[in-house]
Amino acid sequence: MKRKACKKCKIFVEGDECAQCKTSQFALNWKGRITILDHEKSEIAQAIGLSVDGEYAIKVN
Numbered sequence: 001m002k003r004k005a006c007k008k009c010k011i012f013v014e015g016d017e018c019a020q021c022k023t024s025q026f027a028l029n030w031k032g033r034i035t036i037l038d039h040e041k042s043e044i045a046q047a048i049g050l051s052v053d054g055e056y057a058i059k060v061n
């Protein structure tokens with residue numbers, strides 16, 4: 001089963017709403033994955049504006 005990612009913040013979502021932005025706009029069509037363990041120390045997280053640790057899709061359609 002393919003996982004769903006939030007269209008807005010690209011974090012992977014398990015339930016019915018995004019834990020980060022509370023929307024329910026999900027994408028099943030995504031590419032790439034990145035896991036942010038410590039967003040305050042991650043240059044990637046800061047570069048793309050992530051503020052919550054977790055697993056993200058790199059690109060969502």
Ligand SMILES: [Zn+2]
Binds near residue numbers: 007011020021023
């Ligand atoms: Zn979101």
